[in-house]
Amino acid sequence: MRARTARARWSGDRVAGAGATAFDGRRSAALALCRAAAAIGARGWCQGTAGNFSVTLDREPLRLLITRSGRFKQRLTGADLMLVGADGAAAEGEAGRPSAETPLHCAIASVAGAGAVLHTHSVAATLLGEHFSPRGGFTIRGYEMLKGLDGVASHEAEVFVPVLANSQDVDALSRRVRAVLGERPGLHGFLLGGHGLYTWGESLAEAVRHLEIFEFLFDCLSRRIQFQPFTG
Amino acid sequence: MRARTARARWSGDRVAGAGATAFDGRRSAALALCRAAAAIGARGWCQGTAGNFSVTLDREPLRLLITRSGRFKQRLTGADLMLVGADGAAAEGEAGRPSAETPLHCAIASVAGAGAVLHTHSVAATLLGEHFSPRGGFTIRGYEMLKGLDGVASHEAEVFVPVLANSQDVDALSRRVRAVLGERPGLHGFLLGGHGLYTWGESLAEAVRHLEIFEFLFDCLSRRIQFQPFTG
Amino acid sequence: MRARTARARWSGDRVAGAGATAFDGRRSAALALCRAAAAIGARGWCQGTAGNFSVTLDREPLRLLITRSGRFKQRLTGADLMLVGADGAAAEGEAGRPSAETPLHCAIASVAGAGAVLHTHSVAATLLGEHFSPRGGFTIRGYEMLKGLDGVASHEAEVFVPVLANSQDVDALSRRVRAVLGERPGLHGFLLGGHGLYTWGESLAEAVRHLEIFEFLFDCLSRRIQFQPFTG
Amino acid sequence: MRARTARARWSGDRVAGAGATAFDGRRSAALALCRAAAAIGARGWCQGTAGNFSVTLDREPLRLLITRSGRFKQRLTGADLMLVGADGAAAEGEAGRPSAETPLHCAIASVAGAGAVLHTHSVAATLLGEHFSPRGGFTIRGYEMLKGLDGVASHEAEVFVPVLANSQDVDALSRRVRAVLGERPGLHGFLLGGHGLYTWGESLAEAVRHLEIFEFLFDCLSRRIQFQPFTG
Numbered sequence A, B, C, D: 001m002r003a004r005t006a007r008a009r010w011s012g013d014r015v016a017g018a019g020a021t022a023f024d025g026r027r028s029a030a031l032a033l034c035r036a037a038a039a040i041g042a043r044g045w046c047q048g049t050a051g052n053f054s055v056t057l058d059r060e061p062l063r064l065l066i067t068r069s070g071r072f073k074q075r076l077t078g079a080d081l082m083l084v085g086a087d088g089a090a091a092e093g094e095a096g097r098p099s100a101e102t103p104l105h106c107a108i109a110s111v112a113g114a115g116a117v118l119h120t121h122s123v124a125a126t127l128l129g130e131h132f133s134p135r136g137g138f139t140i141r142g143y144e145m146l147k148g149l150d151g152v153a154s155h156e157a158e159v160f161v162p163v164l165a166n167s168q169d170v171d172a173l174s175r176r177v178r179a180v181l182g183e184r185p186g187l188h189g190f191l192l193g194g195h196g197l198y199t200w201g202e203s204l205a206e207a208v209r210h211l212e213i214f215e216f217l218f219d220c221l222s223r224r225i226q227f228q229p230f231t232g
Helices: A006-013 A022-042 A102-111 A123-135 A144-148 A170-183 A204-224 B006-013 B022-042 B102-111 B123-135 B144-148 B170-183 B204-224 C006-013 C022-042 C102-111 C123-135 C144-148 C170-183 C204-224 D006-013 D022-042 D102-111 D123-135 D144-148 D170-183 D204-224
Strands: A052-058 A063-067 A081-085 A116-120 A137-141 A158-164 A189-192 A196-201 B052-058 B063-067 B081-085 B116-120 B137-141 B158-164 B189-192 B196-201 C052-058 C063-067 C081-085 C116-120 C137-141 C158-164 C189-192 C196-201 D052-059 D062-067 D081-085 D116-120 D137-141 D158-164 D189-192 D196-201
Touching: A022 A052, A022 A063, A022 A081, A022 A116, A022 A204, A052 A102, A063 A102, A102 A116, A102 A170, A102 A196, A116 A204, A123 A137, A123 A158, A123 A189, A123 A196, A123 A204, A123 B204, A137 A204, A144 A204, A158 A170, A170 A189, A196 A204, A204 D123, B022 B052, B022 B063, B022 B081, B022 B116, B022 B204, B052 B102, B063 B102, B102 B116, B102 B170, B102 B196, B116 B204, B123 B137, B123 B158, B123 B189, B123 B196, B123 B204, B123 C204, B137 B204, B144 B204, B158 B170, B170 B189, B196 B204, C022 C052, C022 C063, C022 C081, C022 C116, C022 C204, C052 C102, C063 C102, C102 C116, C102 C170, C102 C196, C116 C204, C123 C137, C123 C158, C123 C189, C123 C196, C123 C204, C123 D204, C137 C204, C144 C204, C158 C170, C170 C189, C196 C204, D022 D052, D022 D062, D022 D081, D022 D116, D022 D204, D052 D102, D062 D102, D102 D116, D102 D170, D102 D196, D116 D204, D123 D137, D123 D158, D123 D189, D123 D196, D123 D204, D137 D204, D144 D204, D158 D170, D170 D189, D196 D204
Parallel strands: A158 A189, B158 B189, C158 C189, D158 D189
Antiparallel strands: A052 A063, A052 A116, A063 A081, A116 A196, A137 A158, A189 A196, B052 B063, B052 B116, B063 B081, B116 B196, B137 B158, B189 B196, C052 C063, C052 C116, C063 C081, C116 C196, C137 C158, C189 C196, D052 D062, D052 D116, D062 D081, D116 D196, D137 D158, D189 D196
């Protein structure tokens, strides 16, 4: 994945073209993110006030438009979003508190060059994360749907999904995420044990596609045990 | 949870601000409750005419706006709601019969200081209630989503969910509920065996959040047995 | 259940009041049935062109408004419905072919006095019917939701659900249904093995409520095996 | 199934009647296909950019209207569709790249005479395909819903669902599909192992009905193992 801003690719999302100014970009980004959040919420992947989402508005210096802390993601509006810088702190002129997990979004935008980051909580992702946390991850193979991940050309590919132990120390977690992303340049997502999925893409559309692909594959893995012992 | 009326917090639900008079309060409360019921119904958590919902309109003396008996909660309108007092009887000037489980709502509003109470029937809650009823409850631990419950700051918290044996003697059940709530001040919900969930919050928004969190965690527990023996 | 026409109870469904003429009654009935079918279809209980629905328009002599053969029940319109008499044949002036299972609707309307009959195909009903067909049925007990069935006052009730072996001989099947209904006056539904559910009510609203209750209970039974061996 | 163009049957789909010119036919076909895709997408059967759909616009010579490569099938518009010929190449005057699996659509339209072909990815189809791929297929019997497949008159019918090993060599796959279709003239669908379902019909309406029937039956088979060992 080459590093770009999400703005450069929104035409692919059929959102009205973002203009040249930061203000226009923010409005288009907010609209696209709220629409994506509504669709994600309808799938049951951000129950309660769970989940947090961001898009990269500027790359140099890094500026993310991210969900504020404690909002219902299922019915997001522009007022639930705010700008943060590379350090995860509120950008100049912004009031309020961004998502507690903002440092992880900054890590992914910066190290993996993501244009959009989606953090969701599904039951399947929670259970697979809980189950495989002691082993540090699991490998998916043999499914055509793997090809929905950028750069995967065959169902015979092996895609490793790292599972990091969950922690309430977000800064420490963020350092571990930076390390994992540094070691695995082709990564499109990882789980936090008993917690949920982080996935991303060059554009918001690609991040949504990766989310749908991972959730589909997690459903396959978690239901497959009905057919045969779980050997993942 | 500090005792408040749900009215004081509705701005958080983005319902048009409740006015100063009881009449205005009732209309806003009814609107918010009908919207919440529609969303809950769409999840399949109040099939048939199951479930009952209330908000606290006044605290001194206690007055609840609660669903009438036998109505389809999935398509609730203001006409399906009525006012009751602290004793669960219809308030002055109200005709008709409130939900048969009104005494449980009064107990929760009064002892736990709830601003809103939601009683729902999901398959997962029914099965977990049936399974753990003989042991009096079960503990949830290790899931990030626990943090969606008010006052829980870490996935390492242990949250106990009491399961009371089901009974058709609502007054006796109500006395047991008052006893359990008195013993466990931090409680946000309990199950009735083979019956369903009672959850609540300081505001209706918080009650809805607690409902979504509990249902997510019940789904995790009931599906987890596919991964490992059930030791709850 | 006392025998009535569904028309007499539609005010409970909030459909505009049926007038005094048969024509008005048919229009209101058709509207209510199409709305119910859309909701049932959205639940996945009449996939393909499966399922058939009827309401009793007149009792003496019996006249049912029933779905035509082969229509998509998920997007039913008035044109997909037709009138049949007590013998299941098209009423005078009606063109086309009613559902192949019309004799079963006539049996239920006539013997059980149903105002509305709903025949649906869910996965849970199909599997429970397949599993219990050799034993002739199964008993549900211990669930609060049983109280959603007319006349059931406690979760301690035992509700027997007959399962009849499936057959393509609809007339023979219809005679067996008449026999079962004659033996069990309080019945609200039965399964055909590997086929689906028939349920009914005094009104369309009651039939929908019975459908939702049965499907909820079937979900409980079919998922309960994850918790303990299946002894139904 | 007799070979016809989908156009000849659209009145059954209640799409405004296709006119006599190719242009009118394409517009009606596109509208019907986009509506079908939205309904299929809402079921979760084409997550990410998975799935591809076609309708037969002309039979001599063969011309298909098919989804372009890489589009989100859940929110298809006419711009996501293009015309291809019998060889799977873009028709004259068409720009862009059709679905990578176009040769399979051509094979089915040509050998089975399909008026519409739907290729979807559900979790149940993926898992059954994975499980039965080594045996080359599986038989479904005993379910009433089998009668939703064209030509099946009884639940006692035995319907064989071939499972072909998945491959990224679409031309080789397409030759195998032609061989299977040649050997089994009454076939309505097959699986690719770990990949998904191909189903079709004389009209788009019939293809959608076959899709819903197969998915229902796949759900039955994949959940049945909770009741008894899997012997399919």
